[in-house]
Amino acid sequence: MDTTRAEELLNHLADVVDLPPYNNSDRVFLSRTLAVTSLHFAAAARRSCESHLALGAATVLRSQFEALLRSVWSFHRANEGQVEKLSSHLSMESQQATKNIPQAAEMLGDLEKVPQLANLLTSLREFKDSSWLPLNSFVHSGIHAVHWTKFEPPQGLLDQMFRGSNGLAVLAFQHLAILTGQQGLQTEVIAVCAAYSSCLPRPR
Secondary structure (H helix, E strand, C coil): CCHHHHHHHHHHHHHHCCCCCCCCCHHHHHHHHHHHHHHHHHHHHHHHHHCCCHHHHHHHHHHHHHHHHHHHHHHHCCCHHHHHHHHCCCCHHHHHHCCCCCCHHHHHHHHCCCHHHHHHHHHHHHHHHHHHHHHHHHHCCCHHHHHHHHCCCCHHHHHHHHHHHHHHHHHHHHHHHHHHCCCCHHHHHHHHHCCCHHHCCCCC
16 A cells, blocks of 8 residues: 555645635535545545554445535535425424434436436446445444454555545545636646556556
8 A cells, every 4th residue: 555655645635625615605615524534534545544444444434425425415415394394403303303304315417417427427336336325334334343353464455545545535526616716727637647656546
């Protein structure tokens, strides 16, 4: 795992998108907050991979994916009521009110109705199709969690999660670039990544 290069990449991207959002609406603020949430999970995933904690890495990797997905969905597809519920102050009542907020499969289905998200949806679908079942097994203490508690996780597994987390982080930065409203900023994010293949998902 090229942890030094990963930190350089993510710090560089943070500098690129360090601009205010294009408006102060609740929708944009919620979407931006969730993108940052996904980056917090990404940091936890990197630390877990570095410490050879496969169970912790897998658990926060799923949370990272869901936070990114919800960030994009809340911007493009959530209705005003859903935005309001997710933006409410935390309380027993607001917690109860969000019980019917769509989960991953429904959010992905909603986003497929947005033509300009076709490339992003390909990346999100590929991640979900390849990783969702094992990540759920980790989260719910299923067979993957049992197996990798009994046995030392191979470096290849940790490297795969490390690279996958960094790839999702790049998508979060791309979305943050969109939320600035600055033309060409997404392209700049992609251009920065060209020099950091050692810490990003390998081409399929």
